[in-house]
Amino acid sequence: MNCNQVKENLSTFLDDELDPSQSAAIKAHLIRCADCRRERDKLELIGTRLRSIPPVTAPRDFEFQIYSRIRDKSDTRTAPGKFTWTKALVPMAAMIVGLLMSPSLFNNGSPARIAANADIVQQTDFSELPPIVENMDEIVEYKFDGYSCLRTTMTSTQPHNDTRRTGSNPSFQRTGNVNRAGTHYVMDAVPVRTSYEKIIY
């Protein structure tokens, strides 16, 4: 094998996916070729660095969210005439396009403004609460100028670390542009035993 052939197969060699004869030929070449050894070392280092990326963990309420969404889906399927996203797709698309034409959209995140202009499209009663939540009102989904938002009031026994969907975070202006809120019930940061009201985008 020459250097070009070795370099072409080095990645597969490192993955131990070459047949034994090819693998032996590369091993023999590496013994006598410093240039190819350097190349091998670089590729090995890349693998090591990829595996050293610190892992993240799933959100604390991950399982709760899954069961909430499963319950929602099954409610939607079993209730005839109830609001569904597919039925609303065409008018929603029209509203979103209209929304994009309005620069004021991206400056109006106040709860009061949304509450005053919103129509209730869905109400979800939660019988099971995650351990950190002591009580929670039903989650109400509002429609507002083509947007949806979810509102609930709850009391929590612990602070929660996910604050990225709050109205105070400027990023909601970006994440709010596509309406996926119907499937997201995110518990936001709350101080211990403090009742709060939250708009969830």
Place this chain on the structure above:
Amino acid sequence: MTTTNREDNEARSNMVVSDDHLMCAFQKGDESAFRRLLERYQDRIVNYVLRIVNDYDTASDIAQEVFIRVYTNAGRYLPGSRFAPWLYRIASNLAINELRRRKRWRFFSLNDPGDDDERSYKLELPDESTPSPEDTVEKRETSEQIEAALSKIPLKYRTPLVLREIEGYDYEEISQILDIPRGTVKSRLNRGRSLLKTALFRMEAAAKAAGPLAEVE
């Protein structure tokens, strides 16, 4: 020596019930079996999807949808087959669909430049309220660098690279998960590593070039 997620998981799972056994139990109505699978794989799937979509919230949402699909389509799982590749295939499809949806949406969006899976990368800002100890700064920078470099390579090369290097799947399994021939897995891994090496080299060169300037400033 660093280990892949799969090696870690297999080491933990050696003495416990197999995924296939749990999935079969769930098919027969054992809800706790689903919860055990969820517990076993939730972090891995969030991490895998995160490497594809580069956004934690989106990755969590997609990962939830992955398990919802498992829950609602449990009947499609073939007893005796391997659960993890099936799960990762669902995750791959959903994550890739999300990136396609983002691209479509960006076409209409006036405000949001978006994050192109092949061109740009949104670096997660460190949480200012919890400053990291100094001795972890260098490690974090190195990790951010590789994450940023990984996000810059095209999706078709990035996905097999993550499945191989981080998740520890072999070529046959990657071929099943991504529904591509084994030869394509080989060529994409080869090209992906080469692109990643180049991206890293450029970033490190840029960091070195910026170093003395930063000191002057």
